[in-house]
Amino acid sequence: MAGKSVRVRRRSFSHWLIVGLGLGVFIAVYGSVIYFTYISSPDEDGGGPIHIHTSFRIVVEDREVPIPAGIGIAPELWRDRSLNRYSLAATQAPLHTHDDTGVIHIEANVNRTFTLGDFLRIWGVEFNATCIMDICADNHYRLTVLVDGVETNMPFDRVALRDGGSIILLFTRSQQ
């Protein structure tokens, strides 16, 4: 009698072990599906913090348009504050410049993709699909967007700021 009840208990234990493991796998698989489908933002991998750099230039014919130091740091050069939740320090936006070399510093508390548009909104300069500040692609100028030296048709505000990347907005006289 005693032996039989032990056998029953043992079978019952392994049964629940299998059920438990199955349930664990089920929760892990479906939890991941739900997390990656609905909860995590597609441009965030959950890692971080990050500190990377992208080079940015605006060139009108042979003239460099100054990219000032202090963008995202000096109050007058830190207009849009909607990305402040990603800042590593309260004294600076996650996208900022320390000097006038055109190096954009991306220092954020999460590993996510920021765009040139994010940087321009922080800076506070006017821009749209064809203009930046008062420089426009029009009858006089043609705008070429170069990402790592390669022309892209992507709207320039949607270009991602990649580590070691280079973005150039090149305005050249259009041939008439």
Ligand SMILES: [Zn+2]
């Ligand atoms: Zn930096």
